[in-house]
Amino acid sequence: MAYTSSSSSSSLHLLPNTKLSSSSSSSRPPSFLPIAKINGVNGHSKKSKSPNGKPHINGDGAKKGPVNGKSKAATRQVNGKNNDRIHLSVSTGGGVGQDGSGLRVAFQGAPGAYSEFAAKTALPGCETVPCRAFADALSAVAGGGVDRAILPVESTMEGTALRNYDLLLRHDLVVVQEINLFVHYCLLAMPGVRAAEVRRVISHPMALAHCGRALARLGVDREPVEDTAGAVEMLRSNRLLDTAAIASPRAADLYGLDVLAHGLQDESWNVTRFLLLSKPPATTTTTPAMPVDADAKTSMVVAHRGGSMMVVLKVLSAFSSRNINLTKLEVINNDGGGNGGAGAATAGTPVMILDTSARGAPTLRAFPHVLYVDCEGASHDPRVLDAIKEIEKFAVFVRVLGCYAADSNVYDLQ
Numbered sequence: 205m206a207y208t209s210s211s212s213s214s215s216l217h218l219l220p221n222t223k224l225s226s227s228s229s230s231s232r233p234p235s236f237l238p239i240a241k242i243n244g245v246n247g248h249s250k251k252s253k254s255p256n257g258k259p260h261i262n263g264d265g266a267k268k269g270p271v272n273g274k275s276k277a278a279t280r281q282v283n284g285k286n287n288d289r290i291h292l293s294v295s296t297g298g299g300v301g302q303d304g305s306g307l308r309v310a311f312q313g314a315p316g317a318y319s320e321f322a323a324k325t326a327l328p329g330c331e332t333v334p335c336r337a338f339a340d341a342l343s344a345v346a347g348g349g350v351d352r353a354i355l356p357v358e359s360t361m362e363g364t365a366l367r368n369y370d371l372l373l374r375h376d377l378v379v380v381q382e383i384n385l386f387v388h389y390c391l392l393a394m395p396g397v398r399a400a401e402v403r404r405v406i407s408h409p410m411a412l413a414h415c416g417r418a419l420a421r422l423g424v425d426r427e428p429v430e431d432t433a434g435a436v437e438m439l440r441s442n443r444l445l446d447t448a449a450i451a452s453p454r455a456a457d458l459y460g461l462d463v464l465a466h467g468l469q470d471e472s473w474n475v476t477r478f479l480l481l482s483k484p485p486a487t488t489t490t491t492p493a494m495p496v497d498a499d500a501k502t503s504m505v506v507a508h509r510g511g512s513m514m515v516v517l518k519v520l521s522a523f524s525s526r527n528i529n530l531t532k533l534e535v536i537n538n539d540g541g542g543n544g545g546a547g548a549a550t551a552g553t554p555v556m557i558l559d560t561s562a563r564g565a566p567t568l569r570a571f572p573h574v575l576y577v578d579c580e581g582a583s584h585d586p587r588v589l590d591a592i593k594e595i596e597k598f599a600v601f602v603r604v605l606g607c608y609a610a611d612s613n614v615y616d617l618q
């Protein structure tokens with residue numbers, strides 16, 4: 205569901221300092237941080253109602269035990285570098301702590317989903333709010349029911365999650381933080397079930413796709429469900445003894461299941477990038493939230509008339525002539541010319557972008573040709589502002605999606 209790719213989309217995305225190779229067992233970014241201090245992801249001691257009526261987890265107090273006799277060395281740091289993280293995201297004031305305490309963050313899935321871990325990594329003190337679908341999570345933050353939503357936007361194995369970009373662009377939301385999570389898949393089963401007894405594996409479609417070769421070797425049926433933790437929940441509540449789920453080792457802990465296999469993903473290097481989204485700050489001042497010299501990133505969408513390659517060259521020139529590095533460039537052409545459909549639900553359907561720049565109510569506009577661009581630098585950095593001004597001369601429309609602290613770390617759940 206979330207990740208799509210087609211001939212109408214081509215991308216250049218680099219996790220900074222991250223080497224990606226097809227036989228990537230040796231590829232590691234310079235800093236690979238475990239989620240050591242996450243509270244709340246190991247249990248659900250406090251339950252309350254989420255916007256969709258499901259209970260949500262809030263705080264720790266969990267059963268913290270070894271997985272299959274293996275101690276979870278949760279604080280192990282792989283690359284020996286101790287990068288203390290600085291949160292530079294938009295401040296909401298009013299009782300919100302630096303660690304996100306006081307903030308409610310919507311995520312898609314059941315407690316224990318990777319998205320929840322990403323939220324807890326970004327804002328360790330936050331309260332996470334499960335939602336049935338990504339669209340519900342985004343509506344919750346846009347409608348003010350929660351303070352933030354977390355959205356996976358790309359993975360090293362699948363590229364850009366175009367459908368999630370579609371969702372993001374339809375809302376008046378801004379990116380306030382990025383987080384890269386190492387996705388380590390495990391095969392989980394009810395206590396006592398042996399691998400040979402498993403006939404069927406259920407999980408999020410992305411997890412099933414990422415583990416395709418391993419599942420083929422196991423010779424089991426595959427069934428997609430809403431999310432990885434939802435699969436585990438289903439296994440547990442229906443006491444399924446012929447079925448296994450693909451999910452994280454933390455989900456095994458949370459639901460008290462056995463881990464039959466670790467590292468099921470076909471590529472050993474499997475990182476998903478998540479964005480933390482917020483409503484735009486309701487401020488009348490133009491004071492930037494982040495110093496110009498901070499290690500910042502700016503994300504934007506550029507709509508244009510077509511002729512992608514020439515437009516790409518002009519965009520590259522606008523940034524390179526100012527010595528600005530790009531960290532992502534995705535080219536989408538949904539012009540109905542037989543190569544459409546990448547980001548949209550139907551082939552040839554243009555990308556719908558909420559135009560928040562015009563006076564009056566924001567309007568949804570349709571664009572067949574768009575670029576998703578992330579650059580280094582703050583959106584109010586004069587060089588970035590100049591580059592955007594230059595792009596606006598030949599583009600139809602530019603929307604800055606957010607300016608946030610660049611974080612090239614990759615966080616690990618193990």
Ligand SMILES: O=C(O)C(=O)C[C@]1(C(=O)O)C=C[C@@H](O)C=C1
Binds near residue numbers: 320476
């Ligand atoms: O199902 C989950 O646990 C999720 O958080 C969703 C999701 C995704 O949509 O890509 C997140 C990361 C993993 O790649 C697999 C699934």
